[in-house]
Amino acid sequence: MAQKNSNLKSPAKVTEADGKEKALKTAMEQIEKQFGKGA
Numbered sequence: 001m002a003q004k005n006s007n008l009k010s011p012a013k014v015t016e017a018d019g020k021e022k023a024l025k026t027a028m029e030q031i032e033k034q035f036g037k038g039a
């Protein structure tokens with residue numbers, strides 16, 4: 001039973017990491033648009 005509970009938490013962490021990665025990518029794109037690449 002304990003293994004099922006730990007497995008349910010893992011996908012949430014992956015989703016959170018994906019959200020952070022998407023937010024970082026969006027922020028980098030905005031900075032590149034405003035200041036140019038490499039700024």
